[in-house]
Amino acid sequence: MNENQKKTSIAPISVKDLVVEYGSNPVIKDATFDVTKGAITYIVGRNGSGKSTLVSAILGLIPVKSGEVYLYGQPRTQEKVSDLFGYMPQYSHIDRTFPITVAEMIELECTHSKSCPLGVEGHLERLGGGYLSEKPIRALSGGELQKVLLARALVTEPEILVLDEPMNNLDHKSQDKLHEMIHEMNESGTTILIVTHDYSFIDEQSEEVLLIDDGRVYKGRLSQLFKEMGVRYEHN
Amino acid sequence: MSIIDLISLPFVQRAIIGGVLVGILAATLGVFVVLRRQSFLTEAVSHASLAGVAAALLIAWEPVLLAIVVAILLALLITYFKRKAPLESDSLIGIFFSLFFALGIVLINLSPTYQPEVMTYLFGSILAITWEDLIYAGVVFVVLITITKYLYKQLLYFTFDPVGAYIRGIKVERLEYVINILTAIAVVISVKVVGVILVTALFIIPASSAKLLAKSFTQMIPISIILSLLSVLVGLWLSIVSNLPPGALIVLVSGGIFLVVFTLSRLNLLGKSN
Numbered sequence: 001m002n003e004n005q006k007k008t009s010i011a012p013i014s015v016k017d018l019v020v021e022y023g024s025n026p027v028i029k030d031a032t033f034d035v036t037k038g039a040i041t042y043i044v045g046r047n048g049s050g051k052s053t054l055v056s057a058i059l060g061l062i063p064v065k066s067g068e069v070y071l072y073g074q075p076r077t078q079e080k081v082s083d084l085f086g087y088m089p090q091y092s093h094i095d096r097t098f099p100i101t102v103a104e105m106i107e108l109e110c111t112h113s114k115s116c117p118l119g120v121e122g123h124l125e126r127l128g129g130g131y132l133s134e135k136p137i138r139a140l141s142g143g144e145l146q147k148v149l150l151a152r153a154l155v156t157e158p159e160i161l162v163l164d165e166p167m168n169n170l171d172h173k174s175q176d177k178l179h180e181m182i183h184e185m186n187e188s189g190t191t192i193l194i195v196t197h198d199y200s201f202i203d204e205q206s207e208e209v210l211l212i213d214d215g216r217v218y219k220g221r222l223s224q225l226f227k228e229m230g231v232r233y234e235h236n
Numbered sequence: 237m238s239i240i241d242l243i244s245l246p247f248v249q250r251a252i253i254g255g256v257l258v259g260i261l262a263a264t265l266g267v268f269v270v271l272r273r274q275s276f277l278t279e280a281v282s283h284a285s286l287a288g289v290a291a292a293l294l295i296a297w298e299p300v301l302l303a304i305v306v307a308i309l310l311a312l313l314i315t316y317f318k319r320k321a322p323l324e325s326d327s328l329i330g331i332f333f334s335l336f337f338a339l340g341i342v343l344i345n346l347s348p349t350y351q352p353e354v355m356t357y358l359f360g361s362i363l364a365i366t367w368e369d370l371i372y373a374g375v376v377f378v379v380l381i382t383i384t385k386y387l388y389k390q391l392l393y394f395t396f397d398p399v400g401a402y403i404r405g406i407k408v409e410r411l412e413y414v415i416n417i418l419t420a421i422a423v424v425i426s427v428k429v430v431g432v433i434l435v436t437a438l439f440i441i442p443a444s445s446a447k448l449l450a451k452s453f454t455q456m457i458p459i460s461i462i463l464s465l466l467s468v469l470v471g472l473w474l475s476i477v478s479n480l481p482p483g484a485l486i487v488l489v490s491g492g493i494f495l496v497v498f499t500l501s502r503l504n505l506l507g508k509s510n
Contacts, residue, residue, distance in 0.1 A: 059402075060402075061399060061402060078405060081405075082403060082405030085403055086403075087399070087400065089397070089400065093397075093399065094397065098271060098396050098453075099447055099450040099452055099453055099455070099456050100396055101451065104452055105396075109400075109404065112389070112390075112404035112406060113404060136451045136452060152400070
């Protein structure tokens with residue numbers, strides 16, 4: 001079986017018995033699940049439930065107490081993360097006072113990526129031409145910054161895309177547009193992991209969610225999980 | 237005495253060379269210090285390195301060398317504990333800074349005789365800089381600037397977005413040790429110019445002014461260097477003509493530039509939003 005054939009049959013992300021603690025406080029308790037290849041998987045849960053912590057643990061950004069993360073069946077390493085992932089952080093995690101232009105951001109990403117198929121110019125073009133490229137990030141609107149962060153995450157045309165609260169700070173029109181873009185990328189084969197507290201974009205019958213409740217991670221369809229767990233929820 | 241006459245004096249020539257080397261070094265690394273919000277690190281290293289100077293004087297060693305050793309040790313400890321202990325870096329810096337400074341005071345008091353070099357170290361002595369000092373500064377300057385240039389893109393990405401840098405395969409933990417060690421060594425070398433008490437200003441003020449002026453990162457380091465050199469040279473000249481302490485005047489000039497830049501930015505006269 002060659003590398004590509006192996007990839008088609010193995011989950012891009014497998015988490016086994018993962019435990020994450022902050023001090024002595026358990027945040028993720030014994031999580032075991034696979035992320036389905038080529039699917040959009042939402043990570044949901046209440047504020048502070050550990051959604052971003054789970055993503056950080058998957059990516060290797062934080063130490064875990066025990067458990068393993070496998071990428072296409074292989075133990076996760078930083079090199080594999082770098083090869084496979086594109087990551088869009090939460091808007092609030094970016095220091096907007098930092099003196100850096102959009103072009104510099106994209107160039108940095110290309111410089112440190114093994115592949116940058118469109119090149120810096122191509123990515124800037126995809127962002128809507130030159131009008132944003134020389135702007136410092138402090139001069140961008142919230143929506144523009146989200147757009148740039150997404151463009152940066154897509155520089156390598158990653159196999160797995162992780163979006164942390166991508167809908168924050170976007171108006172309804174921009175949210176719809178981003179939702180459409182996410183589905184287009186998914187249709188082209190990208191596995192997408194989305195951290196969100198906003199359930200309104202989730203197709204509760206067909207799309208997979210990882211629901212975090214009291215540190216436990218449950219996988220399934222949203223409506224089914226809420227039904228099983230007896231959790232009442234309202235669309236935002 | 238004209239400026240030409242001043243420049244022809246050997247001690248002024250040495251002071252200018254030393255000031256330029258340190259000004260460029262502090263302004264360059266200061267950019268990373270300011271953007272990483274690690275200003276207190278420079279304060280801690282400068283004060284802690286006093287322990288190295290005091291120990292060197294006790295055992296008749298070269299003070300700068302032992303100060304560099306202590307500064308590197310402090311940088312390693314702060315970086316290690318920041319990554320391993322659930323404490324904020326400002327608390328860790330405060331802990332180690334106090335410990336090393338206290339050790340320095342104890343060592344100074346163990347010395348049987350008065351040590352004028354300690355006072356020189358505290359307040360700086362750019363006008364008393366020797367050719368030997370310049371050789372040290374020159375070697376350190378070349379090494380640190382070469383490493384910074386080599387790691388420039390990685391340092392930029394790590395400073396801007398450590399998480400993004402990790403995802404793109406940059407060894408962020410190693411890089412954090414490297415930048416903290418580079419900064420620690422640069423601080424010790426810069427102490428000769430303005431002294432332990434004021435050295436932080438050399439790293440922080442020009443870089444902060446540059447942050448207000450720069451639209452992009454590419455602009456920030458050159459602006460920081462220009463403002464730093466302006467402060468060093470004008471401060472030095474004022475010191476010679478007024479017979480006042482050069483270190484303090486360099487910092488005052490730098491502070492004056494910052495206030496002008498800050499005022500212009502508040503009045504929105506810098507035109508940098510687009």
